[in-house]
Structures are given as structure tokens and as C-alpha cells.
Amino acid sequence: MKEYICIVCPRGCHLAVDDENDYAVTGNACLRGAAYGREEAMHPTRVVTSSVRVRSRKHPRCSVKTDIAIDKSDIAKAMLLLDDVELIPPVRRGDIVIASLFGSEANFIATRDIDE
Amino acid sequence: MKMYDDYELIVIGGGPAGLGAALSAREHGLERILIVERDVELGGILNQCIHNGFGLHYFGEELTGPEYAARLIDRLEGQAIDVLCDTMVLELIPGEQGHTVRLMSMAEGYRSVGSRAVILAMGCRERTRGAIQIPGTRASGVFTAGTAQRYVNIEGYMVGKRVIILGSGDIGLIMARRMVLEGATVLACVEIMPHSGGLTRNIVQCLQDFDIPLYLSHTITKIEGRQRVEKVTVQEVDDHFNPIDGTEIVFDVDTVLLSVGLIPENELSRAAGVEMDPKTSGPIVFENGETSVSGIFACGNVLHVHDLVDYVTTESEGAGKAAAEYVLRCAHTSHKRTCEKTPYISLVKDETVTYTVPQRIRVQCVDDHVRVFFRVKTPYKTPRRIVFRDGDRVIASFRRPYMTPGEMEHVTLKREQLDEVLGDELTISVEEIR
Known part of the structure; x- marks a missing residue:
């Protein structure tokens, strides 16, 4: 049995997910909560946000994010990749900073514009 | 041209509140608007909030702080809204005909600019x-x-x-x-x-x-x-x-x-003689975001600390619209006097509620409804009623399945409900459901 606090809405239901019984969810007040609990137990993912170096006098850092949620277990590995990145302006939000993380469909993309 | 005609509206602060207010005022017919921002770029504190989770309510998708700010800044394009960055407002001096804003920047030095209306959108700072x-x-x-x-x-x-x-x-x-x-x-x-x-x-x-x-x-x-x-x-x-x-x-x-904790940054407001609410540490406002000083409005975290920027944007759009209406309709002296004399009801809270915004409602000025924001003092895990009373009479009642002090709540009071208030006070309380 795994326990989670539901984050779908502010109510914060305490969910119990039975990973030995087809991931049955109890403690949820709505169907969205059940779906969240099952997903958290089976395959937790997160959008990772951070910042990277930029060759700019005005803006030393550019904020980035993964364009889709990645496996929670890959977060630390993904962060290490950012250490070696240095962007050269102009940067536009949506620009790919690191493509296809670990061979997946996820990319790190810039989340702000830096002109110079 | 008199000095108070420099601008129709000056917005102090270029974060999510200031941007939302300026854009809304423009949309509602103002043509001479100035945003003053002390940082080197617009966007306010969103620029450093690089995590995601912003915009779910307002934009219907999950954005990072810089992306949320950029969406608003993009809308300024072609809107003929003047922006002064890297500029500090030193003083706001209210006047009968218009208000004076004293500015300082490295680029332009000291300046004094006049405006019919002013929106306070300075945000908050940390304890x-x-x-x-x-x-x-x-x-x-x-x-x-x-x-x-x-x-x-x-x-x-x-x-x-x-x-x-x-x-x-x-x-x-x-x-x-x-x-x-x-x-x-x-x-x-x-x-x-x-x-x-x-x-x-x-x-x-x-x-x-x-x-x-x-x-x-x-x-x-x-x-x-x-x-x-x-x-x-x-x-x-x-x-x-x-x-x-x-x-x-x-x-x-x-x-x-x-x-x-965060403290609304109200040095300018206090010095301008704006009446403050000790509970929110922000100005006391009427139903449309207008402060006790006619023609000065407030929105965003300078008014009360929000937990979601989406609510800041919505609230600021309301203040922008109200400022536009004020400039276009109420700027005539006679009309202004009538506005100032309009009777209002005060929202009074009992010990279950920390604060409400607005604190005052001029029923005659409410078009259709007014949204009342509030925070509860303690968490409720089971359903409760939020009750508005005029004396002993229940004016409105709302049910909530759960509430917590960390999440701002809001309810909508309709004009016809407000018309039923006979006294000059409306009491809000959280009660058990019998």
C-alpha cells in the first residue's frame, strides 16, 4: 500500500493506493483523484524547471523547463546535463536547449527571451 | 494642457498586477497610459519564479513565471502604452483634479508627471x-x-x-x-x-x-x-x-x-493618505478597487497577498476597467463629488475570517455582482457555510466542502442581494451546517 496526498485540487485528500491489487485507490473524493493516485503509484512524472548559463552581460541565466513531464527518477540525471550548457543570445522562448532527453520525446526548452 | 493631463492613468508597478491593469484600462478606452517599473524589465517577481504551475486558471495551461509574464508583455505590443523601466516612484501626491507622481531614474533624472487616475500595483516584499x-x-x-x-x-x-x-x-x-x-x-x-x-x-x-x-x-x-x-x-x-x-x-x-510572510509594499500609499486595513496591510478598497482617495485604485499583492497570480491578473483587470470608467465618466468635478458622497456598506468579519477584499461596497455602483475575497482563520476539513448577514437577516449563504487559511476563497454577491441590505454593515462568518 502506498500513500499520497492528492494535488489535483486544494482539498488534499489522503489517498491510499494498493499496488498489489491493481492499483486500487481509496480515500479519494473524486475520479480525478483516483486517476492521480494511480499515476503517482505506477509512473510518477514531473516537469523539471531550472536555469542555464547565457553569454550575456545583462542576463547571466536563462530559465528552462522540460516541455513534457519526465520520469521522476530521471530528474537528477537531467539536471546534470544542464551544467554544461551555455546559450548564446538571441534566445527565444521555446528554443530547444537540450533535445530528446535520454532518447525520449522530452526536450529542455528556454522559457524566456534574451535579446543580447 | 494642465499637468494633471500628462496621462489619463499611471500604473505604479510593471508586474502581473500592473500589466493586467494597464491592458484592461487600454481595452476600456484609455489612450494615455504610463507604466512605471523599478526593475530593468517588466514582469515583476514572475521573472525569478522559473518553476511552473502558473496560469492554470487564467490561461488554461501550466506556465512558468517568465512565460506567464511574457504572455502579458506580448499583449502590450502596439497598444500605445508608455513604459518606464529602471524608474522609481518617489512620491504620489493626490490632488483635486488629478494626481502627481514624482519619478527618478538614471536615464532621465527627476521628473514630475500628472495623471487623472493612478493604480497602485507595487506588489509585496518579504518579511x-x-x-x-x-x-x-x-x-x-x-x-x-x-x-x-x-x-x-x-x-x-x-x-x-x-x-x-x-x-x-x-x-x-x-x-x-x-x-x-x-x-x-x-x-x-x-x-x-x-x-x-x-x-x-x-x-x-x-x-x-x-x-x-x-x-x-x-x-x-x-x-x-x-x-x-x-x-x-x-x-x-x-x-x-x-x-x-x-x-x-x-x-x-x-x-x-x-x-x-509577505508584506504589501505600501509606503507610497500611506504617504498619499490612502486609508489602510491593518488586517491586509493594504489599502481599504471599494467594490471596484478604488481606495479611500478618489481616483487612486489598488490591485494585486499591494492590496492583499494572493496565492495565485491568476487571481492577481483577474483582480487587476477589474481595477483597470474601474480606473478607465473613472477617467471617462467620473472625472467631471460634479460627478466626482457625487461618487464621493455615495453611501456604502462595510463588510464586517467575525473571528472566523481574517479579512475581506473589498472592505466596502457602494451598492449603487455595483452593475450586476461583486466578488468578495476572504481568508478563513483556521482550516476546515468538513463542509461549512459562509453566511452574510444584515443584522439577523441572512442576505447570502454559500457552501464550501473544505477551506484552509493558505487558500484564498471568494464568493459572488449579486446586486439584488446587496439591495436587500438596509443597514450600513454586512457581516461575514463561517458557520457549521445544521
Whole structure:
């Protein structure tokens, strides 16, 4: 049995997910909560946000994010990749900073514009 | 042209509140608008909030702070709204015909500009170590969470290696995760209240994801270190927030991040004679965001501290619209006098509610409805009723399945409900459902 606090809405239901019984969810007040609990137990993912170096006098850092949620277990590995990145302006939000993380469909993309 | 005709509207602050207000005022017919921002770029504190979770309500998708700001800034394009960045407002002087704003910048020096209406959108700032008086030495390594956030995310400096966080407000929680991702160790998050001050989502994704313990009903009672912070003592507190002897835990840390509350930044408002609400630390406002000084409006975190920027944008659009209406309709002296004389009802709260915004409603000025924002004093896990009463008569009642002080609530009062109020007070309270 795994326990989670539901984050779908502010109510914060305490969910119990039975990973030995087809991931049955109890403690949820709505169907969205059940779906969240099952997903958290089976395959937790997160959008990772951070910042990277930029060759700019005005803006030393550019904020980035993964364009889709990645496996929670890959977060630390993904962060290490950012250490070696240095962007050269102009940067536009949506620009790919690191493509296809670990061979997946996820990319790190810039989340702000830096002109110079 | 008289000086107060320089602009129809000056918006003080270019963050989410100021941008939303200026755009809305433009949309509602104003043509000469100025935004004054003290940072070198627009966007306000969103620029350093690089995490995601913004915009779910307003844009219908999950954005990071810089992306949310950029969406608003993009809308300024071609709107003929003047923007002065890197410019500080020194003083706001209210006047009969219009208001005077005194500005200072490196580029243009000192200037005095007049405007028919002014929107206060200066946001808030963080409470510091001085505000909560933590005993100990004055070693370096004690930061407010937002300052640390700016160093790490904007300026590119790491602030420490072994970190403890005081306060479980959202910025503290966000910074706990941020510090771990950047290679620091976060030993604990310490909260003096018996419940967390942050959104559940942040407790889960910022603390639990990284196995950071949350100590509720605990506080930091001593900070030690000669040059740099070396250790911090944490103690459990009793019901009166007094430290309990014998519960000391000592943490070896080099950094303390404080997330102990936000204060609306109202020096300009106070000096301008705007009437303040001690509960929100912001101006007292009417149903349309107008303060006690005619033609001066307030919105966003300078009015009351919000937990979601989406609500700031919505509220600011209301203030922008109201300022536009004021300039276009009410600027005639006679009309203005009538507005000032309009009777209003005061929203009064009992001990279950911390504050309401607006605090006053001019029923005659309500078109169709007015949204009332409030916070409850204690968490409710089971359904409650929010009741508005005129004396003993119930004017409106709303049901909520659960409520918590960390999440701002709002209800909508209809004009026809307000028309039923005979007295000059409307009382709000949270009650059990019988």
C-alpha cells in the first residue's frame, strides 16, 4: 500500500493506493483523484524547471523547463546535463536547449527571451 | 494642457498586477497610459519564479513565471502604452483634479508627471529576520527565500550548501526544491504553525519528492556562527508559540532561508493618505478597487497577498476597467463629488475570517455582482457555510466542502442581494451546517 496526498485540487485528500491489487485507490473524493493516485503509484512524472548559463552581460541565466513531464527518477540525471550548457543570445522562448532527453520525446526548452 | 493631463492613468508597478491593469484600462478606452517599473524589465517577481504551475486558471495551461509574464508583455505590443523601466516612484501626491507622481531614474533624472487616475500595483516584499527577531549571531548566510531565488535563478549565484528553511510558505517550499536540484542539501523545513502555509501541491512536489522533513509547530530559536552560519537550533513550540525546553534539535547548516510572510509594499500609499486595513496591510478598497482617495485604485499583492497570480491578473483587470470608467465618466468635478458622497456598506468579519477584499461596497455602483475575497482563520476539513448577514437577516449563504487559511476563497454577491441590505454593515462568518 502506498500513500499520497492528492494535488489535483486544494482539498488534499489522503489517498491510499494498493499496488498489489491493481492499483486500487481509496480515500479519494473524486475520479480525478483516483486517476492521480494511480499515476503517482505506477509512473510518477514531473516537469523539471531550472536555469542555464547565457553569454550575456545583462542576463547571466536563462530559465528552462522540460516541455513534457519526465520520469521522476530521471530528474537528477537531467539536471546534470544542464551544467554544461551555455546559450548564446538571441534566445527565444521555446528554443530547444537540450533535445530528446535520454532518447525520449522530452526536450529542455528556454522559457524566456534574451535579446543580447 | 494642465499637468494633471500628462496621462489619463499611471500604473505604479510593471508586474502581473500592473500589466493586467494597464491592458484592461487600454481595452476600456484609455489612450494615455504610463507604466512605471523599478526593475530593468517588466514582469515583476514572475521573472525569478522559473518553476511552473502558473496560469492554470487564467490561461488554461501550466506556465512558468517568465512565460506567464511574457504572455502579458506580448499583449502590450502596439497598444500605445508608455513604459518606464529602471524608474522609481518617489512620491504620489493626490490632488483635486488629478494626481502627481514624482519619478527618478538614471536615464532621465527627476521628473514630475500628472495623471487623472493612478493604480497602485507595487506588489509585496518579504518579511526578514528582523521582522521575526530570531536570536543569535549576525553571521552571513541568512536570506529571505525570494532573495535567494533571485540570486540563483536570475543572477546565477548559489547561496549555500547545507540549508534549513524557516516557514512553509510557497516561496520557501519552491526554494527547498530549487536548492536540492542545484546540488545543496536541505535538512529541514520548519513551520511554527500546526499546519503548513503553502499549497498542498508544493508540499508534495517540493518537500516529499526530495524527502525533506517538515517540522510543524517548530521554530528556529538560535542562529550561531562567526563569519558564516554554522549551526541552527530548532525547538518545538506550545499553543502560545513559546519554545518548549528540552525539545532542541541542532542542525549543522551554512544557510537559513526565511519564508515567513509577505508584506504589501505600501509606503507610497500611506504617504498619499490612502486609508489602510491593518488586517491586509493594504489599502481599504471599494467594490471596484478604488481606495479611500478618489481616483487612486489598488490591485494585486499591494492590496492583499494572493496565492495565485491568476487571481492577481483577474483582480487587476477589474481595477483597470474601474480606473478607465473613472477617467471617462467620473472625472467631471460634479460627478466626482457625487461618487464621493455615495453611501456604502462595510463588510464586517467575525473571528472566523481574517479579512475581506473589498472592505466596502457602494451598492449603487455595483452593475450586476461583486466578488468578495476572504481568508478563513483556521482550516476546515468538513463542509461549512459562509453566511452574510444584515443584522439577523441572512442576505447570502454559500457552501464550501473544505477551506484552509493558505487558500484564498471568494464568493459572488449579486446586486439584488446587496439591495436587500438596509443597514450600513454586512457581516461575514463561517458557520457549521445544521
